[in-house]
Amino acid sequence: MADENQAERQKRKMQKLKEKVDQHIEACDQEKGVMILLTGDGKGKSSSAFGMVVRSLGYGYKVGVVQFIKGEQLSGEELYLRDHCPQVDFYQMGTGFTWDTQDRDADIAAAQTTWKVVEPMLSDPSYHLVIIDELTYMLSYKYLDESMVTKALSNRPPSQSVVVTGRGGGNSLKDIADTVSEIKDIKHAYQSNIKARKGVDY
Amino acid sequence: MADENQAERQKRKMQKLKEKVDQHIEACDQEKGVMILLTGDGKGKSSSAFGMVVRSLGYGYKVGVVQFIKGEQLSGEELYLRDHCPQVDFYQMGTGFTWDTQDRDADIAAAQTTWKVVEPMLSDPSYHLVIIDELTYMLSYKYLDESMVTKALSNRPPSQSVVVTGRGGGNSLKDIADTVSEIKDIKHAYQSNIKARKGVDY
Numbered sequence: 313m314a315d316e317n318q319a320e321r322q323k324r325k326m327q328k329l330k331e332k333v334d335q336h337i338e339a340c341d342q343e344k345g346v347m348i349l350l351t352g353d354g355k356g357k358s359s360s361a362f363g364m365v366v367r368s369l370g371y372g373y374k375v376g377v378v379q380f381i382k383g384e385q386l387s388g389e390e391l392y393l394r395d396h397c398p399q400v401d402f403y404q405m406g407t408g409f410t411w412d413t414q415d416r417d418a419d420i421a422a423a424q425t426t427w428k429v430v431e432p433m434l435s436d437p438s439y440h441l442v443i444i445d446e447l448t449y450m451l452s453y454k455y456l457d458e459s460m461v462t463k464a465l466s467n468r469p470p471s472q473s474v475v476v477t478g479r480g481g482g483n484s485l486k487d488i489a490d491t492v493s494e495i496k497d498i499k500h501a502y503q504s505n506i507k508a509r510k511g512v513d514y
Numbered sequence: 515m516a517d518e519n520q521a522e523r524q525k526r527k528m529q530k531l532k533e534k535v536d537q538h539i540e541a542c543d544q545e546k547g548v549m550i551l552l553t554g555d556g557k558g559k560s561s562s563a564f565g566m567v568v569r570s571l572g573y574g575y576k577v578g579v580v581q582f583i584k585g586e587q588l589s590g591e592e593l594y595l596r597d598h599c600p601q602v603d604f605y606q607m608g609t610g611f612t613w614d615t616q617d618r619d620a621d622i623a624a625a626q627t628t629w630k631v632v633e634p635m636l637s638d639p640s641y642h643l644v645i646i647d648e649l650t651y652m653l654s655y656k657y658l659d660e661s662m663v664t665k666a667l668s669n670r671p672p673s674q675s676v677v678v679t680g681r682g683g684g685n686s687l688k689d690i691a692d693t694v695s696e697i698k699d700i701k702h703a704y705q706s707n708i709k710a711r712k713g714v715d716y
Contacts, residue, residue, distance in 0.1 A: 319618055352698070370591055388573050494698040506548060
């Protein structure tokens with residue numbers, strides 16, 4: 313009997329909550345592309361962006377992916393997109409990045425060349441989704457002009473969604489984003505001397 | 515001249531940092547599958563899990579995906595996996611979930627049936643990666659026994675990685691996970707009355 317009452321109470325509580333959420337969903341009447349910023353020091357930023365690529369591909373939408381940092385290591389997402397998704401426009405910053413080269417001038421040139429690939433995507437309404445992976449570092453290192461970047465992001469076609477990833481990113485990116493998630497590192501396998509795992513970390 | 519000195523200092527600083535990171539990477543000598551918990555109230559948990567699916571598929575690894583919450587809405591990742599990745603073992607909790615039905619008994623039965631799909635994956639070393647999407651709610655609602663779940667997760671084959679998603683999740687999941695990321699909602703398009711976006715949010 314007590315159990316039954318509890319179940320009833322729980323049911324009423326959940327129904328109330330559901331009504332509230334349904335009302336809010338009803339109120340969401342703006343249909344447009346969104347800008348999402350995935351930041352913070354935890355694992356999951358780039359992988360989340362690639363998950364959204366899968367979502368868009370599920371509906372047959374056109375997707376562009378530009379990665380601003382390319383390590384020496386090949387990655388699973390790179391292999392997958394190249395082998396199975398020729399329809400995705402995929403570009404990686406070609407030359408070694410500062411982390412390996414420590415050559416600021418070469419890095420700036422590479423960042424700017426890569427930006428020239430992103431920029432036309434951000435004015436092409438045929439792209440439903442554009443991923444700009446690790447862009448934030450280009451702003452923190454001042455390899456790219458912040459106002460140039462935020463202007464291009466803000467002026468993109470209204471139907472286009474864009475996902476920007478990377479630690480930090482500064483307030484101007486946060487200001488123009490519709491959704492900002494900060495991915496906090498609570499703990500990481502790396503801290504227990506576990507190697508980065510193929511097919512999981514890269 | 516001042517600029518040159520600054521560039522030199524920056525270069526030395528970065529080299530030192532790189533040495534430190536390289537040393538730590540060297541120290542990471544444990545090669546094994548990892549358990550990752552993606553929690554928190556922000557956007558990006560499930561999409562991150564699906565990004566890791568793409569990584570594993572890039573290397574041709576076997577992947578299992580089990581989703582504990584299925585809304586009425588079809589999702590892009592569901593469409594994509596069904597149409598393009600028949601090699602992925604993909605299962606969704608079949609009956610409506612509590613959110614729509616408010617029927618606790620039916621929910622418990624559905625959760626337990628779904629667990630019966632996950633369990634064999636967690637003892638099968640042929641799976642390189644297993645995604646258990648939205649599992650945490652099954653624990654918070656006490657639809658599944660926590661110690662049964664953590665035991666199966668802990669006893670999985672050493673080569674297998676597993677990703678668990680969902681808000682909350684409790685300390686015992688956190689304790690056994692190698693990596694825990696908490697995805698914080700800094701802001702969400704939803705709060706500005708922007709509709710969930712096809713190919714991005716679902």
